[in-house]
Amino acid sequence: xxxxxxxxxxxxxxxxxxxxxxxxxxxxxxxxxxxxxxxxxxxxxxxxxxxxxxxxxxxxxxxxxxxxxxxxxxxxxxxxxxxxxxxxxxxxxxxxxxxxxxxxxxxxxxxxxxxxxxxxxxxxxxxxxxxxxxxxxxxxxxxxxxxxxxxxxxxxxxxxxxxxxxxxxxxxxxxxxxxxxxxxxxxxxxxxxxxxxxxxxxxxxxxxxxxxxxxxxxxxxxxxxxxxxx
Amino acid sequence: xxxxxxxxxxxxxxxxxxxxxxxxxxxxxxxxxxxxxxxxxxxxxxxxxxxxxxxxxxxxxxxxxxxxxxxxxxxxxxxxxxxxxxxxxxxxxxxxxxxxxxxxxxxxxxxxxxxxxxxxxxxxxxxxxxxxxxxxxxxxxxxxxxxxxxxxxxxxxxxxxxxxxxxxxxxxxxxxxxxxxxxxxxxxxxxxxxxxxxxxxxxxxxxxxxxxxxxxxxxxxxxxxxxxxx
Numbered sequence: 050x051x052x053x054x055x056x057x058x059x060x061x062x063x064x065x066x067x068x069x070x071x072x073x074x075x076x077x078x079x080x081x082x083x084x085x086x087x088x089x090x091x092x093x094x095x096x097x098x099x100x101x102x103x104x105x106x107x108x109x110x111x112x113x114x115x116x117x118x119x120x121x122x123x124x125x126x127x128x129x130x131x132x133x134x135x136x137x138x139x140x141x142x143x144x145x146x147x148x149x150x151x152x153x154x155x156x157x158x159x160x161x162x163x164x165x166x167x168x169x170x171x172x173x174x175x176x177x178x179x180x181x182x183x184x185x186x187x188x189x190x191x192x193x194x195x196x197x198x199x200x201x202x203x204x205x206x207x208x209x210x211x212x213x214x215x216x217x218x219x220x221x222x223x224x225x226x227x228x229x230x231x232x233x234x235x236x237x238x239x240x241x242x243x244x245x246x247x248x249x250x251x252x253x254x255x256x257x258x259x260x261x262x263x264x265x266x267x268x269x270x271x272x273x274x275x276x277x278x279x
Numbered sequence: 280x281x282x283x284x285x286x287x288x289x290x291x292x293x294x295x296x297x298x299x300x301x302x303x304x305x306x307x308x309x310x311x312x313x314x315x316x317x318x319x320x321x322x323x324x325x326x327x328x329x330x331x332x333x334x335x336x337x338x339x340x341x342x343x344x345x346x347x348x349x350x351x352x353x354x355x356x357x358x359x360x361x362x363x364x365x366x367x368x369x370x371x372x373x374x375x376x377x378x379x380x381x382x383x384x385x386x387x388x389x390x391x392x393x394x395x396x397x398x399x400x401x402x403x404x405x406x407x408x409x410x411x412x413x414x415x416x417x418x419x420x421x422x423x424x425x426x427x428x429x430x431x432x433x434x435x436x437x438x439x440x441x442x443x444x445x446x447x448x449x450x451x452x453x454x455x456x457x458x459x460x461x462x463x464x465x466x467x468x469x470x471x472x473x474x475x476x477x478x479x480x481x482x483x484x485x486x487x488x489x490x491x492x493x494x495x496x497x498x499x500x501x502x503x504x505x506x507x508x509x
Binding site (some may be wrong): 172 | 289344347355358395402407
């Protein structure tokens with residue numbers, strides 16, 4: 050599976066969040082595509098890029114409840130009617146569509162009664178509508194709130210969740226998570242030189258935790274079954 | 280009351296709908312402000328313009344379920360945090376906020392089960408969120424669907440509804456409508472040279488219809504009251 054991350058940020062070099070995510074996106078089969086860096090949009094090239102990938106991600110900071118103008122510029126030019134749904138060419142159909150959105154406001158503000166009084170899902174409606182029109186499979190939004198206030202270990206956890214968002218098979222089931230972690234373990238430990246590695250440790254801990262969760266669940270189920278049999 | 284119509288359309292001269300609306304917007308106290316015509320955005324000037332008006336309208340065709348990139352460019356530059364809600368300067372508070380959106384799809388597509396499967400109100404969520412954040416009074420969206428297929432008299436009715444949307448007092452009550460029509464009658468008939476005038480006739484017909492509605496309502500109420508008294 051190949052993933053295209055279409056990133057929009059007018060000052061990406063000054064964005065701590067985007068620089069952090071850029072490190073995380075350095076994975077096999079992931080293409081990082083920063084739209085503001087394109088001097089001009091070559092529509093055919095962009096459309097070819099979309100076709101080559103199986104999972105399309107829009108990634109941006111929330112500017113007035115939407116992506117920065119750069120992404121709209123890209124959308125208005127690249128997503129021609131014919132390419133997306135005209136003339137029976139459903140070029141994006143069956144592909145997966147995800148959103149990685151960062152905000153400086155706390156997540157709790159984005160709910161009815163919160164200071165924004167609207168949910169992240171609600172303000173993402175235009176993007177979902179595009180995905181739906183293109184017959185894509187919509188993934189749940191990946192929201193990063195107040196990145197700069199997160200503690201280092203939470204940031205590391207976020208990085209792994211982000212990597213899973215980019216490359217793990219959908220849906221985010223326990224089984225798919227296990228397959229992902231096992232694959233990543235194998236790949237990463239190959240390149241692990243024995244020095245201290247925070248990321249490796251976090252992966253390992255998460256994995257062990259999940260293994261324990263599973264074994265606990267299994268024994269619970271087995272107890273329930275025993276109870277039913279008696 | 281002064282109304283600012285912030286219009287976004289990349290090819291406005293080729294847009295039949297926008298040219299039609301432009302004719303309608305030629306009213307006292309209405310400022311037509313086409314953002315794509317600004318060679319560069321003078322933030323202070325734009326903010327001053329906003330401050331001077333009481334009703335702010337975003338007007339645009341629906342491009343991928345949002346305004347064209349030109350409006351986002353304007354938003355991202357003009358709506359600085361400090362101007363909208365920072366430092367206690369609620370520069371837009373108490374102003375009214377409206378949206379005039381045109382679409383080439385029929386209105387019935389924009390509902391659950393329709394081919395868009397999403398409502399116009401839902402995809403306008405980012406704009407409502409801005410208005411809410413700015414403590415503005417939100418007006419119902421004015422939607423124009425498939426303008427080019429409308430018959431001439433329907434287009435004329437639309438023009439009057441549009442003019443009311445720009446300048447009639449909110450809410451759209453019978454009383455406010457009557458006040459608006461009376462004012463417009465007086466103003467327009469002053470300049471009426473006696474030749475045939477479709478617009479005048481439509482206004483007149485609408486007005487007479489409403490007068491009749493009112494008198495009918497009044498006699499119904501009076502009958503109900505008589506019934507209660509007996």
